Amino acid sequence: MRTEDEVLIVGGGIMGLAIALELKLRGTSVTVLSRDFRQAAAHAAAGMLAPQAEALPPGPMRDLSLQSLEAYPEWVRKIEDLSSTDIGYQACGILAPVYDAPSDTPNNSSTPARRWLDQTAIHLAQPGLNPDILGGWWLPEEGQVDNRALTGALRSAAESVGVTIHEGVAVTDVERRHGKVVGMRSPTGTWQAQHYILATGAWSQALLPVPVQPLKGQMISVAAPMVDAAERPLQQVLFGPDGLYLVPRRDGRIIVGATVEAVGFAPHNTPAGLQELLSKAMRLFPAIAQFPIQECWWGFRPTTPDQFPILGASPYNNLSLAIGHHRNGILLAPITAHLIANLVTTHETDPLLPHFSWERFLSPMVPSPATASPAPSSYSSPKSMSQPSTLPSATPTQTDLTVARSSDRPLIIAGQTFHSRLMTGTGKYDNFEVMQQSVAASGCEIVTVAVRRVQTKAPGHEGLAEALDWSRIWMLPNTAGCQTAEEAIRVARLGREMAKLLGQEDNNFVKLEVIPDTQYLLPDPIGTLEAAETLVKEGFAVLPYINADPLLAKRLEDVGCATVMPLGSPIGSGQGIRNTANIQIIIENAKVPVVVDAGIGTPSEAAQAMEMGADALLINTAIAKAHNPVAMAQAMGMATVAGRLAYLAGRIPVQGNASASSPLTGRIGKA
Ligand SMILES: Cc1cc2nc3c(=O)[nH]c(=O)nc-3n(C[C@H](O)[C@H](O)[C@H](O)COP(=O)(O)OP(=O)(O)OC[C@H]3O[C@@H](n4cnc5c(N)ncnc54)[C@H](O)[C@@H]3O)c2cc1C
Numbered sequence: 001m002r003t004e005d006e007v008l009i010v011g012g013g014i015m016g017l018a019i020a021l022e023l024k025l026r027g028t029s030v031t032v033l034s035r036d037f038r039q040a041a042a043h044a045a046a047g048m049l050a051p052q053a054e055a056l057p058p059g060p061m062r063d064l065s066l067q068s069l070e071a072y073p074e075w076v077r078k079i080e081d082l083s084s085t086d087i088g089y090q091a092c093g094i095l096a097p098v099y100d101a102p103s104d105t106p107n108n109s110s111t112p113a114r115r116w117l118d119q120t121a122i123h124l125a126q127p128g129l130n131p132d133i134l135g136g137w138w139l140p141e142e143g144q145v146d147n148r149a150l151t152g153a154l155r156s157a158a159e160s161v162g163v164t165i166h167e168g169v170a171v172t173d174v175e176r177r178h179g180k181v182v183g184m185r186s187p188t189g190t191w192q193a194q195h196y197i198l199a200t201g202a203w204s205q206a207l208l209p210v211p212v213q214p215l216k217g218q219m220i221s222v223a224a225p226m227v228d229a230a231e232r233p234l235q236q237v238l239f240g241p242d243g244l245y246l247v248p249r250r251d252g253r254i255i256v257g258a259t260v261e262a263v264g265f266a267p268h269n270t271p272a273g274l275q276e277l278l279s280k281a282m283r284l285f286p287a288i289a290q291f292p293i294q295e296c297w298w299g300f301r302p303t304t305p306d307q308f309p310i311l312g313a314s315p316y317n318n319l320s321l322a323i324g325h326h327r328n329g330i331l332l333a334p335i336t337a338h339l340i341a342n343l344v345t346t347h348e349t350d351p352l353l354p355h356f357s358w359e360r361f362l363s364p365m366v367p368s369p370a371t372a373s374p375a376p377s378s379y380s381s382p383k384s385m386s387q388p389s390t391l392p393s394a395t396p397t398q399t400d401l402t403v404a405r406s407s408d409r410p411l412i413i414a415g416q417t418f419h420s421r422l423m424t425g426t427g428k429y430d431n432f433e434v435m436q437q438s439v440a441a442s443g444c445e446i447v448t449v450a451v452r453r454v455q456t457k458a459p460g461h462e463g464l465a466e467a468l469d470w471s472r473i474w475m476l477p478n479t480a481g482c483q484t485a486e487e488a489i490r491v492a493r494l495g496r497e498m499a500k501l502l503g504q505e506d507n508n509f510v511k512l513e514v515i516p517d518t519q520y521l522l523p524d525p526i527g528t529l530e531a532a533e534t535l536v537k538e539g540f541a542v543l544p545y546i547n548a549d550p551l552l553a554k555r556l557e558d559v560g561c562a563t564v565m566p567l568g569s570p571i572g573s574g575q576g577i578r579n580t581a582n583i584q585i586i587i588e589n590a591k592v593p594v595v596v597d598a599g600i601g602t603p604s605e606a607a608q609a610m611e612m613g614a615d616a617l618l619i620n621t622a623i624a625k626a627h628n629p630v631a632m633a634q635a636m637g638m639a640t641v642a643g644r645l646a647y648l649a650g651r652i653p654v655q656g657n658a659s660a661s662s663p664l665t666g667r668i669g670k671a
């Protein structure tokens with residue numbers, strides 16, 4: 001399905017609609033596809049416009065927020081005029097009371113404006129607060145908007161100027177070719193335009209591997225007594241010290257928010273969530289205990305690892321990103337719409353935009369294949385927003401790898417971002433020095449370690465855990481040597497402790513191996529599934545080693561595994577990829593990364609797996625047992641990148657007949 005419009009926006013929450021309106025007002029034709037408006041965080045939000053109350057530290061994010069706050073009055077006027085709707089914008093100020101006196105002397109001379117109110121002043125400013133409140137900040141420039149009214153009005157305004165909005169259309173895939181997006185696939189067909197914008201909030205990772213996770217917030221509203229405006233119990237937003245806020249709307253509702261829960265897309269209000277909200281609200285403003293409850297709901301904030309949005313260019317030159325606005329998306333809508341519309345229509349990159357680039361989550365450098373130092377990497381921590389990193393001076397090989405990798409999207413496993421798609425092992429090396437050099441030469445960022453062998457100090461494993469710099473390499477503890485699900489579960493727990501002891505507090509990864517067969521080292525599918533179910537429930541990111549069985553891969557994905565790791569051929573056999581057809585089926589159907597593991601013998605086989613579309617590889621024996629392991633590690637690293645590039649580039653179809661490379665017309669001897 002081709003839209004006649006120039007721009008196609010996926011996601012009709014506040015970002016999608018705000019950008020659509022802005023583009024259309026600049027003369028660009030726009031279509032918006034949106035699955036379900038009521039699931040949008042924009043529908044669930046409280047509508048506070050609160051950069052200071054949210055304690056945003058000085059820096060690009062605060063600058064972005066203040067610019068957006070400043071743009072609000074004009075932006076609201078435009079939307080209200082176009083939609084003929086009052087959207088409840090109030091620059092009513094926000095009061096941020098505290099129970100404990102601040103340690104430093106509050107300083108009132110600051111920009112943006114804020115004023116410290118002592119105990120007497122704050123109780124005068126807002127009668128009915130908990131008597132234990134000792135003072136607080138008055139933030140006169142902050143305020144609120146009725147976010148539900150706003151999004152309804154944005155939609156009417158956009159439609160009134162000619163934006164086409166298709167509600168109920170869920171995009172299932174971003175079709176990409178040769179570094180460009182060529183369409184958005186949906187059950188109603190593939191939608192095509194010249195430029196695409198992703199504004200899919202907390203659901204973005206279903207379409208592209210961007211580090212945006214849902215962060216659930218539960219909310220309640222109560223109805224304050226209907227009295228004259230001047231006598232309402234709350235005149236301004238209250239932003240409590242424990243993150244609880246009360247937002248009084250003009251119609252008498254008070255919005256009470258919000259919990260902050262990392263529970264994925266778990267739906268519903270819960271007793272624990274509501275209790276937390278109500279007890280904090282009654283503590284801050286006791287009168288609320290008597291107001292009738294009107295509504296309870298929940299929503300999902302789109303949250304990145306540094307909690308700042310991802311704005312602007314993407315790895316694809318005709319796709320822009322406007323995602324990850326976390327808890328400030330209502331505030332940031334006007335500035336986001338302005339910056340993205342500028343970028344799309346004039347290719348103008350505002351100086352603020354680079355701070356919010358997706359590239360900040362990439363590893364800043366690729367190791368020199370020839371160096372002996374452990375591989376430098378940044379597997380999870382984003383680069384500081386205020387200190388953009390520069391690439392180190394590069395050898396030609398480094399540059400090639402860096403360019404190749406940076407034109408690709410990162411590999412994301414269980415929310416952790418990796419820039420290398422090769423994982424290696426630690427076993428079978430002649431000595432630690434060669435192992436260290438090989439790991440560095442491969443450029444890998446993930447190294448697997450056999451927990452049992454390390455724990456039992458098996459020959460060749462004494463001191464292994466200390467031999468690598470785990471501040472730079474992500475450890476993948478594996479359950480090698482376990483023959484049953486029970487053993488594997490026990491060893492996985494030990495592995496988690498091992499990672500913690502070595503400084504990786506947040507590492508919950510486990511490579512799950514349940515291998516009762518000692519001759520071919522083939523994994524037990526039933527034991528693997530059983531162990532995976534238990535480990536996922538215990539919060540592990542499970543990477544199961546399996547035979548290339550597409551049905552098992554799906555079952556493991558369904559129980560919540562972070563990847564699937566089909567074997568190419570038996571471990572250590574060097575037989576290469578012996579089950580291409582099944583691996584291909586797994587790749588085509590998987591929604592989690594597919595890591596081809598075991599049996600790879602040569603770089604051409606590594607490249608072959610990547611050309612098939614595997615997301616990553618795990619290679620140990622072929623490197624450790626090569627005549628020159630360090631050189632082989634480097635070759636495997638390059639082959640992984642080459643295979644990936646080839647996959648992204650798209651191979652030519654295989655043809656039965658030859659087709660001449662030079663034109664047939666104009667041949668000598670022919671008329
Ligand atoms: C409880 C809560 C309170 C909040 N309070 C505030 C606040 O007071 N102030 C503030 O500034 N911010 C607040 N926020 C944050 C704000 O709501 C979000 O940052 C903002 O809504 C993000 O806008 P968005 O358009 O990116 O995503 P959303 O508003 O979530 O919209 C995304 C849209 O994309 C659609 N979509 C997703 N995937 C697909 C697909 N594959 N195909 C088609 N459509 C798709 C969804 O159906 C949805 O309609 C709050 C959020 C929550 C959850």
Ligand SMILES: CC(=O)[C@@H](O)[C@H](O)COP(=O)(O)O
Nearest residue numbers: 425571572598599619620621
């Ligand atoms: C180290 C490890 O996890 C291996 O068991 C893995 O399966 C790699 O296999 P190769 O040694 O065949 O590369």
